[in-house]
C-alpha cells in the first residue's frame with residue numbers, strides 16, 4: 001500500500017467514524033462496531049484490511065460486471081488521464097471518448113436509440129429523465145402532462161427527483177418527498193399482492209392493470225410517463241411475471257404516455273441481454289443507465305434517448321437547459337469503451353444468457369429444499385431467496401418471519417463472517433455477481449450460500465424462532 005494508506009484496521013475505523021458519513025447508514029450504530037475496511041480486489045474476490053478473502057456476490061453495488069482488476073479498463077483510464085483528463089461538452093466542444101461512446105451505445109442499444117445524454121450517476125440520469133419528459137410534453141403543446149407514475153418499493157436514486165420516483169417509504173419520510181407530480185402504484189410482487197390460487201400470469205396482468213387505474217384516476221391527459229426497473233433490484237430482486245411488461249406496454253401505448261426503463265442495474269448484460277427491456281419484451285422511450293457501463297471502475301451514467309423524444313428535442317427544442325460538469329467525462333467514457341469491448345470480446349452477455357444464467361437458475365432451484373428457503377428465483381445473473389419460518393405445504397402458504405426479527409440481516413451477518421457478500425432486503429437475500437463468473441465459481445458461491453443458510457437456521461433454532 002502507498003504510505004498514506006498504511007494504518008491498522010482499528011486506526012482506519014476510528015478515522016472512518018470520526019469523519020466519513022456513509023450513504024444509507026446509521027452512523028452511531030456503525031461507529032459502535034467499526035466499518036469493515038476493504039483494501040483490494042481481484043476477479044470476484046475482495047480482501048479486507050485483516051487479509052480475509054470475501055466472494056463478492058453483489059458485484060460491488062450491482063456494478064462490477066467484468067470483475068475486479070481488468071487490465072484493459074485500468075490502461076484505458078491511465079491513457080486518457082495522460083492525454084486529456086477532462087474537458088467539458090458545454091462550450092460547443094466534445095472529446096473523442098465521449099463521441100465514440102455515444103456512437104457505440106447507439107450500436108448496442110435496442111432499435112430506435114440513436115442519442116445519449118451523459119450524467120455522472122444513475123440518480124442524475126433519472127433527474128435528467130424527469131427534465132426530458134416534461135420538456136418533451138411542453139414542446140408537444142401538452143404542458144399539463146406533468147405526472148410521472150412509478151412504483152412503491154422501486155429504487156431510482158437518491159437525488160430529490162430520483163428519491164421521489166423511487167417508492168421507498170423511509171426515503172420519502174425524510175425531507176418531504178415525493179416532489180409534486182410523481183405518484184406510485186404497487187409493485188408486481190405476488191408474495192405481497194397475489195390472491196389465493198391466482199396464477200403467475202394472471203397476477204402479472206392484474207398488477208399491470210394498476211397502471212391503467214392510476215392513469216384514469218390522475219386523468220389520462222395529465223400523465224406524462226411511467227417508469228420502472230425491468231427487475232426491481234434494491235427492492236429485493238422482484239422479478240415480474242412474463243405477462244407484466246407487455247401489458248404495461250399496451251397500456252402506455254393506449255394512452256400515448258411515455259414508457260421509461262431504468263436499467264441502472266439491468267443494463268449491460270445482467271439479465272442475459274444487453275438491456276432488461278429486451279429480456280422482458282417492451283420498447284421504452286428512454287433508458288436510464290449507470291453502474292455496468294464502466295463496471296463501476298469510475299462513475300458514469302446517462303440516458304439513452306429514443307427517437308420519439310430525440311426528434312422533438314432536437315428539431316423543435318432549441319437549447320435544453322440541463323447538464324452536468326461531468327456529462328461525457330473523457331476518462332469515464334474511455335473506461336466505458338474498454339469495458340464494453342471486453343464484454344463483447346468475452347461474449348459475457350451470451351454467456352449469461354446461454355450458460356451461467358441457466359446454470360445459476362438450476363442451482364437456485366436446488367436450494368428450494370432448504371428449510372429456510374420459501375422461494376428461490378433468478379433472472380440472468382441476479383437472484384433472490386426468500387427466507388421463511390415455515391415452508392408452504394399443500395394449500396398452506398409459507399409462513400413469514402416477523403419483520404422486527406430482521407432475519408435477513410441475521411443471515412447477512414453469517415455471510416459476512418464466512419467470506420460471502422450477499423445483501424438482505426427484508427427477508428429476501430439477494431445476489432448479482434460479476435458476469436465473468438464461471439460455473440466453478442458459481443459452485444463455490446452456492447457452497448457458501450448453503451453454509452450460511454445452515455448457520456442461520458441453527459442460529460434461529462437456538463433463538464427458538466423456528
Ligand code: PMP
Nearest residue numbers: 121122123155156157264265290
Ligand atoms: N436506478 C436504479 C435502478 C438503481 O439501482 C440505482 C442505484 N442502486 C440508481 C438508479 C441510482 O444510481 P446512483 O447510485 O448511481 O445514483
